[in-house]
Amino acid sequence: MIRASLARLPIALPFLTLATACATPSVLLLDGENGAKTGAVAVIDESDGSDRAVVSEPNTKASIGDGTVRQRPAEPSDRDRALVADLPTAPTSYTLYFLEDSTDLAPGSEAVLSALLAEVAARPGADVQIIGHTDRLGSGDDNDRLSMARAQEIRAALITRGLDPDATRASGRGERDPLVATEDGISEPRNRRVEVVVR
Template sequence: MRQSSRWLWVCALSLAACTRLTSHVVLLPGPDGRTGALLVTSVAGAVVLSEPYTGVDVVDGKVAPTRTSAAMVSEAYGRLLAMQPARPRVHIIYFEFGQSVPTPESKARLPRILTEVSALSAGEAVVIGHTDRVGRAEANEHLSWQRANVIRELLVGAGLGREAITIVGRGEREPAVVTADNIPESRNRRVELKLR
């Protein structure tokens, strides 16, 4: 091996020995100010984070608790956090039993929701239809699509482009309230509308 090649290998190995595998984890509060919990594990142990702005540094597999502040997070990650897309606004619209007609209470809320939709610039919507477990699963699948389509047409009428709307029918598969088969449950007869 030539002398210059040996020197390059020595430099590369020295640099590799200096690098340390490091991760930094900070638990942030949610938009409502509440904080959940996070379990951070490594080969050397585990730490539960449950308070806002607590964190850990994981260096070469060792977990070391840290504490930071809103100001420190803003300083270090403010630009990155500002680039996150806005959280979707979620509206639940309830429907009459066995129909694709919103309940009177939901009908009363629709004008406010549609005003919000018309104010969206370059917005998008996900419309997810659901049913309760009364009737055949295939019929409920079809009804959930009908409900989602009713809301899609209202969104289009409010100015949102059809291409910006995704509709899905979940039938009885994702209940808000779990029930036995053929039990009517008004909270499951719904459309979830997610606006961005």
């Protein structure tokens, strides 16, 4: 009996594989964009929140049906490639610098403002995020307020130059995202900046 069913297996298997490939949801992990490090996708066990499986190698396809998660190396199909090609252009970021403890722009900011306005015009359905940053001089709360004030100042300036107020947001990150790491209480002109992200 056992021998008989084993003998039938090679014939049955190709059909099984085909049926599984068509009907089961799958996830294909790709390499990071523009040379960025490949991340990972975990298949989560909902009974306890643990990982049933982790896909961490680029160009790996995992079947994510009810049963066992099966992983195999796979190049993206033509459909997958078309989907990736349809992703919106990655956001572009511009940086403007400020004079110490003020919302006045450092000299040379005009050229950056012009470049970012041109980028907005070139993107269909563009929206803009203006993110203020400070150095580590002063308290964290003061820096949250100062970073927001800087962002709002730039937002107002960009709106007078024609940006849609509804599509232009301001936020402050305080001293959380320094361009250059420093000790607390240090004045650092490179960290006193506003980042303008064009999406």
